[in-house]
Amino acid sequence: MSGSTGTTARGPYRTGIRRREQIVATAITVFGEYGFAGGSIRTIADRVGVSHATLLQHFGSKEGLLTAVLQEWDRRTVEASLTDVAGLDYFRRLPEVMTAHLNNRGLLELFTTIAAEASSPAHPAHAFIQRRYTDNLATLATHLQQAVDAGEVAPLTPAEIEIEVRLVTAVLDGIGLQWLLDSSTDVTASVETYINRTIAAWSSGHR
Amino acid sequence: MSGSTGTTARGPYRTGIRRREQIVATAITVFGEYGFAGGSIRTIADRVGVSHATLLQHFGSKEGLLTAVLQEWDRRTVEASLTDVAGLDYFRRLPEVMTAHLNNRGLLELFTTIAAEASSPAHPAHAFIQRRYTDNLATLATHLQQAVDAGEVAPLTPAEIEIEVRLVTAVLDGIGLQWLLDSSTDVTASVETYINRTIAAWSSGHR
Numbered sequence: 001m002s003g004s005t006g007t008t009a010r011g012p013y014r015t016g017i018r019r020r021e022q023i024v025a026t027a028i029t030v031f032g033e034y035g036f037a038g039g040s041i042r043t044i045a046d047r048v049g050v051s052h053a054t055l056l057q058h059f060g061s062k063e064g065l066l067t068a069v070l071q072e073w074d075r076r077t078v079e080a081s082l083t084d085v086a087g088l089d090y091f092r093r094l095p096e097v098m099t100a101h102l103n104n105r106g107l108l109e110l111f112t113t114i115a116a117e118a119s120s121p122a123h124p125a126h127a128f129i130q131r132r133y134t135d136n137l138a139t140l141a142t143h144l145q146q147a148v149d150a151g152e153v154a155p156l157t158p159a160e161i162e163i164e165v166r167l168v169t170a171v172l173d174g175i176g177l178q179w180l181l182d183s184s185t186d187v188t189a190s191v192e193t194y195i196n197r198t199i200a201a202w203s204s205g206h207r
Numbered sequence: 208m209s210g211s212t213g214t215t216a217r218g219p220y221r222t223g224i225r226r227r228e229q230i231v232a233t234a235i236t237v238f239g240e241y242g243f244a245g246g247s248i249r250t251i252a253d254r255v256g257v258s259h260a261t262l263l264q265h266f267g268s269k270e271g272l273l274t275a276v277l278q279e280w281d282r283r284t285v286e287a288s289l290t291d292v293a294g295l296d297y298f299r300r301l302p303e304v305m306t307a308h309l310n311n312r313g314l315l316e317l318f319t320t321i322a323a324e325a326s327s328p329a330h331p332a333h334a335f336i337q338r339r340y341t342d343n344l345a346t347l348a349t350h351l352q353q354a355v356d357a358g359e360v361a362p363l364t365p366a367e368i369e370i371e372v373r374l375v376t377a378v379l380d381g382i383g384l385q386w387l388l389d390s391s392t393d394v395t396a397s398v399e400t401y402i403n404r405t406i407a408a409w410s411s412g413h414r
Contacts, residue, residue, distance in 0.1 A: 038244020119387035174377025
């Protein structure tokens, strides 16, 4: 899907890659502002300063561009993910992870808007967003199970673990949305309050 | 903004009101599916079976239709609101209130999608959604302060109260979104777990 047709023409090849990155970055902003349904290819092309036809040459279709945007989102969040922490430490790091998202308002707005929009089964990102939630919930569940197995917290049934990881996810999503709507929202303190209280409840076995 | 030009012609007047209600109900569904930016007047008109021109006769513009949709949302949620409960009882009733929302997937999808989309300052519902969040957070804060004043829970500073009501709101929004994405989400049990644990923490003064 690169804009180049060969690797020998280094100049044009590089230009194609840069152009493609520019388009994806602009699409993140535009889809973040208007959603996927409301963000038009024409608006994105205009902002980048390329023609509608050039943009479609790079991505084939609006869905193709959305795929590239979601891949970019994946790439950036995987880089930022907590691959080196286990058990409760994973949860303890969440306030910091969430605070880091605030440096990238465009991506947070994109994800919040597309996730809401894609709750409709007909949306082209529906399967992507569903898989993203399933994967994320499974990762959180693995870490909470690790904490149980290590004796860091009192035992939890699988049903209880599912509720716990859904609540953590809800808090992160919901506080992110409130910050987008009102930047005075204290994201770090809110998430810390939630995580500290929850870890205390898990540890005491009073759920 | 009614479709009628007089009250003497009862037949046409009634037809106008019914038509208007039909358009608003369809707009709730379409904006819920595609967002406001992505939901077109033409789609709504086609589904209702009226012309584009007839629809605009009733609402003036797409923004006029959005206003009518948000007023309808307000009307339905005010009817369902907890005007008869004070202090902690208000929070204890939230699992039930949230469960009732599940009977109206269209409205939940509409609100979730528009709230995310309207986080962009340029969105026509931006001010409406901001005010809605401010009002809702203030209502929750009033009830939590009542609980403090009545000695139902340990004292909380205004900053602590703000964090608490933002977390409650985040949980309701976030669990609603997860249910839209995956209807196996146990909304009632999740919200109950959150509320019970939170009330226990407030009561013990261990926050």
